Amino acid sequence: MDLEVDVQERDRWSVVSLRGEIDVYTAPRLRQALIDLVEGGKTNILVDMSKVDFLDSTGLGVLVGGLKRVKAQDGSLEIVATQDKILKIFEITGLSKVFPIHESVDAAVSA
Amino acid sequence: MAETVEIRLSPRAEFVGAVRQVLSALGRLAEMSADSVEDLKLAISEAVTNAVTREAAEGSDEEIRIVVSSDEAGVTVEVTDAGAEFDDGSPAEDEASISSQEFSFETGLSLPIVRGLTEHLEMRPAGSRGMTVRFTIKTDREPG
Numbered sequence: 001m002d003l004e005v006d007v008q009e010r011d012r013w014s015v016v017s018l019r020g021e022i023d024v025y026t027a028p029r030l031r032q033a034l035i036d037l038v039e040g041g042k043t044n045i046l047v048d049m050s051k052v053d054f055l056d057s058t059g060l061g062v063l064v065g066g067l068k069r070v071k072a073q074d075g076s077l078e079i080v081a082t083q084d085k086i087l088k089i090f091e092i093t094g095l096s097k098v099f100p101i102h103e104s105v106d107a108a109v110s111a
Numbered sequence: 112m113a114e115t116v117e118i119r120l121s122p123r124a125e126f127v128g129a130v131r132q133v134l135s136a137l138g139r140l141a142e143m144s145a146d147s148v149e150d151l152k153l154a155i156s157e158a159v160t161n162a163v164t165r166e167a168a169e170g171s172d173e174e175i176r177i178v179v180s181s182d183e184a185g186v187t188v189e190v191t192d193a194g195a196e197f198d199d200g201s202p203a204e205d206e207a208s209i210s211s212q213e214f215s216f217e218t219g220l221s222l223p224i225v226r227g228l229t230e231h232l233e234m235r236p237a238g239s240r241g242m243t244v245r246f247t248i249k250t251d252r253e254p255g
Contacts, residue, residue, distance in 0.1 A: 057220035092227035
């Protein structure tokens with residue numbers, strides 16, 4: 001049970017690529033990555049969840065927190081998600097209407 | 112044939128993933144569909160996370176009790192914590208959990224997600240303090 005967080009710059013986006021499981025134990029790692037980006041002036045963040053095996057409400061809470069932080073600086077936080085089990089959680093909670101969700105990083109960057 | 116598994120664990124965040132893996136195996140043994148096993152994993156994770164965070168908010172180190180039983184109809188999960196006194200069906204809004212804004216929005220979605228995934232979600236007081244969350248996920252057997 002682990003979560004790998006990798007950040008790379010691409011065009012105007014900071015792409016946060018996640019691999020593993022996001023729950024109450026691992027979500028603080030994602031939260032810290034988002035805080036570090038915003039504090040470093042990076043406020044257009046794309047979170048790539050295409051290699052996330054598990055996501056729960058704790059991870060969603062961190063994303064909502066990140067969204068609040070970037071919105072406060074006129075930035076944006078968007079999601080890449082492809083797996084039904086991940087998309088379903090955004091839909092159940094209504095957050096699919098809050099976060100723009102893309103099918104791939106390429107699609108998001110060229111949008 | 113009905114099967115039952117009971118787990119007691121200290122309220123630590125690092126145990127939630129292990130519980131999720133172990134108990135979702137019971138769903139596979141019960142021949143649940145792949146989608147139902149994913150729902151079970153998520154619902155168990157949310158209910159145990161709710162219990163862990165409720166105990167953390169109270170500074171409690173009492174064991175969390177998880178009972179999972181499966182039969183032909185589905186898998187029923189019961190999670191009991193020793194957190195704050197149960198309050199009229201709004202456990203995520205207790206004073207302790209809203210003492211920190213960050214903590215609140217990160218935990219407030221747990222039980223709504225369980226409600227969205229399951230049949231027969233019940234929340235009730237557990238003794239003089241704490242609460243029990245109980246829910247059922249149908250087996251939804253795959254054809255063949």
